[in-house]
Amino acid sequence: MSRSRRLWQSLDRRTGLGTSIRRFAAYRVPADTGKPVSLGAVLVFALLLQLATGMLLLFHFVPDPSGAFESVRALMRDVPYGWLIRLAHAHGASFLVAIAFVHLFHAAFRGSYKDPREAVWWSGCVLFLAILASALTGYILPWSQTSFWATTVVTASLSYLPFVGQSATEWVRGGEWVGDATYRRAFAAHVALLPLALVAGVAVHLAWVRRVGLAGRPGRRADAEGPAPIPVWPRVALRAALACGVFAMALVASVVFAPNLFFPVEHALPADPFDTPLNVKPEWYFLWAYALPRFMPERLALIVQAGLLLALFALPLVDRSPRRHPRDRPYLTTVLIGVVLAFVALTIAGARA
Amino acid sequence: MAPPGDDDGNRPERGVDRRRVLQLLMGGSTAVLAGMAAAPVASYLRPLALPEAEAVAAIDDSLGLWEARQVVVAGRPVLVVRTNEGVRAFSAICTHLGCVVKWRKGRREFFCPCHGARFDAEGRVRGGPAPRSLARLEVSEEPGAIVVRKT
């Protein structure tokens, strides 16, 4: 027996590492499960990338309204490969949100939230919200004009909530106005609270997925048997790895060839609480919410958003039939398609406004 | 382990009783402890009141008719405008979602860059999503200066 092999075996005996890997490789999933596994794997990969780049950013970033903007500028200009780390983190956030959207809608269309997978769905919803919250709080940290004014507008919109409005706004801001206290709240949430919640949440989500098994592609009948399950290794794992590779390439391509893809020009100006620039817009994934008040009063827009949130969580309770195929649940499928179309239309409206 | 005295008709029930009481005690004390920890945290996270900033500002009285100038009063932007009826001062904070409005001399109105709210020279809503007039501040013309005060 070679020395490295002996070393590995003695390690395995003490840690069970090899056994866990083998057990994972042999774990069986529905043969036709393809995309959700790959999407999930890409999400985990993207999240790890955000953690890594985020941690690296902290080595140079000055987390304070007085120094943040300048430190980001220095990071882009003076620090070797600072631009790469910073843009990978900023673009990575957009990619992460986009893939999370797809993962969520995919699960909704496939009815993957049905008995016994309700808890998986709910943990996924919480993760989704934590990802959005991370994106929102991260957008504040460079303390640019867009950071400042997007934060002002978003927090002010809470003041239209019935009864608690004003205090909700002030609580989120940490004071009457957006300022240093707001910044510190965002920073604490973005670098400590949310990353921890995300890591723990992913662990829980995956543990529950493992416990109840993957849903697989829905058949036309509830009792339809899919093809026999196959082990994760090699086909499923390799396909997931391939998807992660494609994701990494897309991210690098966007960073290198379109570094300003997600930044409006105002993002290159430092925050000025006495001057609001034209075109204050949130990032693309919040454009729909930004566009909503153009078509309805502020209050109603808030109610619509709260309703969507509620519907997201209530989905497994509302749609309880065991049938999962989209064509076996025509109403829900229509509603889902409507939501997707409305999302796209509002996003375009928000971008145009 | 079996509860003591399983052979007795009465005692097991008392055992169950005791267990129930213990469970309640444990649950209750955990809840109380959690509450005791949560209360200071909740206060800790409450917004702090900031020290009052200077609530008076002055500009020289060279302001022309239908011209406006931005000053800072109590840490917030304020617009002073001279109309044909005198000098007015308004908080520049849009009543819709808090962006800073700008004065458009040509149209004699305040304009919000965020969602396009418009206010006339008296601060009243002229169009757009703003729900209320701009907040008005006290302003006085003194020899050589215009003084704005937040009361």
Ligand code: FES
């Ligand atoms: S904040 Fe002024 S119009 Fe919306």
